[in-house]
Amino acid sequence: MQSLWKVGVIGRDPQNQLIDGLAVRFTECAAEKSCTLIRYDIIVVLGQFFHHARDENIRLQAHAWIATEPDGNYRKKYSTVWSKR
Numbered sequence: 001m002q003s004l005w006k007v008g009v010i011g012r013d014p015q016n017q018l019i020d021g022l023a024v025r026f027t028e029c030a031a032e033k034s035c036t037l038i039r040y041d042i043i044v045v046l047g048q049f050f051h052h053a054r055d056e057n058i059r060l061q062a063h064a065w066i067a068t069e070p071d072g073n074y075r076k077k078y079s080t081v082w083s084k085r
Helices: 012-029 034-053 054-068 072-085
Strands: none
Touching: 012 034, 012 054, 034 054, 034 072, 054 072
């Protein structure tokens, strides 16, 4: 999953599709057993994507998704991905 960012740097259309797909996956995985791992991977994908595309909207989107996490410990874990950028 963590190599999905490569799809987004191709162009604007794939970028929008990637972010939309990740948004759906981020919200739908809440009922799954490994939700926190999936969400962490999604945040890592956005971090790598931001690193290559330097699109501020990607960073804002990631922070908005992190803010929706109800558990403070996981919010902190997800935020560590962005502290390195």
